[in-house]
Amino acid sequence: MAPNNTLQLCDLPNTMQAIVLVEPNEEMILSKIELPLPQCDENEILVKIEAVGLNPLDAQFAQTGFCKWQYPHILGLDAVGTVVQANKGLFPSVGDRIMWHSSLAEQGVLSEYAKVPNFAVSVIPETVSSNIAATLPCSGMSALIALDKVQITEGNTVFIEAGAGAVGQFAIQFAKQRGADVFTTASKRNHKLVKKLGADAVFDYHDKKLCDKIRTTLGPQGFDAVVDSIGGETTVRNIELMRFCGRIACLKTLPTLAPELMFRKAPNISIVSLGGAWLANSLCAQQHMSFMNKLLLENVANKNISVPEISIIDFDSESISSALRKQLSGNFTGKQVVEIK
Incomplete structure (x- = not known):
């Protein structure tokens, strides 16, 4: 009873x-x-x-x-x-x-x-x-938090790593809702999927000339914002692709970042942590x-x-x-x- x-x-x-x-x-x-x-x-x-x-x-x-x-x-x-x-x-x-x-x-x-x-x-x-x-919960909220942290607004250029992953799929759709121009990476077999979700430009993450092709498509200014779900050396590469004082939301632990890169790019770095809401008793x-x-x-x-x-x-x-x-x-x-x- x-x-x-x-x-x-x-x-x-x-x-x-x-x-x-x-x-x-x-x-x-x-x-x-x-x-x-x-x-x-x-x-x-x-x-x-x-x-x-x-x-x-x-x-x-x-x-x-x-x-x-x-x-x-x-x-x-x-x-x-x-x-x-x-x-x-x-x-x-x-x-x-x-x-x-x-x-x-x-x-x-x-x-x-x-x-x-x-x-x-x-x-x-x-x-x-x-x-x-x-x-929805983990992937969807991670995407929303990441986009909020990098302050996506209409006309921004945003680079979303791993666009065919669950977080990437949600991030692409919500970034387009906010009026951003979306660039993403995916394997060739998933290019059609991410374009259907709204991505404006898709790059093969296996491509050895990935950075050169992104710069050719984007232009010299660099991304306004990045959603980085990969971490490690990919984070370093993504900061290089950002404009000065660009914004990056990281879903993984930060790698060691060279002081020269930090001075040259002055990135605004945010960390996405759903678990922190509970661990911090907030x-x-x-x-x-x-x-x-x-x-x-x-x-x-x-x-x-x-x-x-x-x-x-x-x-x-x-x-x-x-x-x-x-x-x-x-x-x-x-x-x-x-x-x-």
């Missing part, structure tokens, strides 16, 4: 199935185990998970682990499901279908049930399927994620943006482990979504 101040959709089990990392390992070998049902605090809601979107970050941490984790750790960050238990007066309420990007420091969402603070979620419109919604940032997810959902519902091609993954340890390895194999352009039935 639920407490008197708690609303509950149905009788709930005492345990649940979950996909866990027993310990970090290079092969990303996972296990499916039975765990107790999460117990919610006052402002938390319990959700029956329907779909989980996989991300490269899930694969990376399956190999390395994370300093805040205790093991076995439930993997997964992007969740969609139906609220099955909530205290009276909380919104969203029991029966609402919601999505969210969960805390990196807490247990993940590759499980039959999960708990989440009510202020960090977004209610999904009826016209948006659970699988489509599961593609209530404002967590609520802002809810607002961004609502914006993503509205754009999908209104057919203003499209989502990457979806591959359905079974809710078992071997299928998910294989899917995570594919996340890091390169040339992956879609989104993998785990269905939990």
